[in-house]
Ligand code: 5GP
């Protein structure tokens with residue numbers, strides 16, 4: 488989608504500090520990091536939110552999980568620990584309407600509300 492920020496980052500039309508990418512997914516650093524390691528993982532395919540994920544086949548979900556583990560390894564937090572977070576919809580404060588997963592780590596993240 489031309490008017491979607493994360494589609495444009497995935498396509499390389501807007502600069503971002505990419506951590507890892509493959510044919511399906513892109514990982515890049517959040518512009519306003521909330522932890523020493525704060526990486527966003529997006530599918531190249533535009534899905535507005537998690538609610539649209541029914542267009543995926545099961546294998547894509549498996550590949551996404553494997554990609555997130557590879558991102559955690561790349562960031563050096565796979566052993567120390569990390570949090571995976573989705574803000575989905577208004578009550579969760581979703582700001583960018585291209586489905587994305589936050590990977591946070593690099594310090595003790597404390598309790599989760
Ligand atoms: P949300 O609240 O939608 O789950 O999170 C959107 C995230 O995208 C926020 O953490 C915000 O800092 C990040 N973000 C917004 N615009 C940009 C951008 O242009 N580049 C990067 N790298 N991150 C962005």
Ligand code: ZN
Pocket residue numbers: 488491492493494495532533534584585
């Ligand atoms: Zn998009």
